[in-house]
Amino acid sequence: MARSLILLPGWGLGNAPLAPLAEALEGHFQVRIEALPAFEQADIEHCLDLLDDRLPRGAWLGGWSLGGMLATLLAARRGADCPGLLTLASNARFTVGEEWPTAMPAATFAVFREAYELNPAATLKRFAMLCSQGGADFRGLARRLLEQAEGDDSLVGLDLLAALDTRQALQRFAGPQLHLFATDDALVPVAAAAAIQRLQPAAEVRRVEGASHALVVEQVNEVAAVIARFMAART
Template sequence: MSEYAIVLLSGWGVRSCVWDAVRPTFERYARVFRLDLGELASCAAAQGRSITLDVLVDLLAEATPERAVWIGWSLGGMVAARFAVRWPERVAALVTVATNPCFTARETWRQAMPEAEFLDFSRRFERDVEGALQRFLTLQCSGSETARVDARALKACVSPCDGDTLKWLQDGLRILRDADLREDYQRIDVPSMHLLGENDALVPAGVAEDILRLQPGARVRVMQGLSHVPFVSAPRVFAGLVEEFLGGCYAGRSSRA
């Protein structure tokens, strides 16, 4: 398994250093590429392009290996899922972490953040960016036994609130509000695992059954006692689940060769 690459995508408001607890484990057997969605968004802004999921995918297609395992967290998982649909030949396997096909609830998708709660957060963000980011950080860690330790780790990786980054944060909220990846999940045709936290305050663990209905062949795991950042709270457990999944994927590929 040492010849492949792993792409790690961060989420909204947090830089790629959020992966630091698990990156060394992955680097033992793969080339690891950590990518900040905020940096990609800055590139798009410099080109005069509006930020959408597809624009992010276009930029990733230019910045990533020809074939890799894609691991995306939260919004990064949504981007990775869209990449897997558009570029399946470049995705050896897909792992989403604390990712919901619809981050905000809809009439036909209830296992998500209530729309009123999301709008309240968005209004708070417009009034007080740093306060809203702190609130978001707290929600990401809420429900974990290691919440205080997790919060310190996340705080070190929070995106700065300056020019291009602020624009990305606004665009990212719009994507989280509007994106509906249910059809994408139905079209994914690569080995997939979706990891959820039992106590996640942002992505309800109850969405597991809905994800399985969209993608019956996927592996869906709810990590007990963990929240929105399981790779921060329990890096060894998280890395073990990923290694087990990838081992099965590559063993299956070898047996078919």
């Protein structure tokens, strides 16, 4: 049976940022991008229930940013029914919390959430710029992300992002794990890479040089090559 990988997108921009990665992995694996459900409340277990019911078992789970955090929690829930996990620019906590300083300050996140509540369109544009900051052509990349955006950019999604904590899940999941971080990410500090390596020494943690949070778009061939090698060696 062909190896199967399910990818979950991040907040606000929909499936489009993951499409180039799925295309680059064609011929290696069966890749499916699964849109996030339209979450009605920031109830983590309910969100996982929705994903668990929708996604087939026996597939690798992966995701970008918020999608990677949800993939991690679902992988830990499924255990042996998930052959492997990969995350892309995805922290164990998106905001700073107890014993996890390598994340966005809670006050910064609160300001962003308030701005989105007041002016969603302008804030989503700013979000695309933040995703692209650090990239070689960050303005062009931001325009591309916005033009293709078709995601669920809800306040509930932001509240969910702030509430998630995957530290225990990363430690509990016994299957292979690959975590990729961008060295010039404006949303997820690259220092989180070392923190996750300490948290789960068995995982493979890599840094993609000169990449922004949108590494899945701007360095898609490099990212795809790392994923393909990692999965091929473990399936």
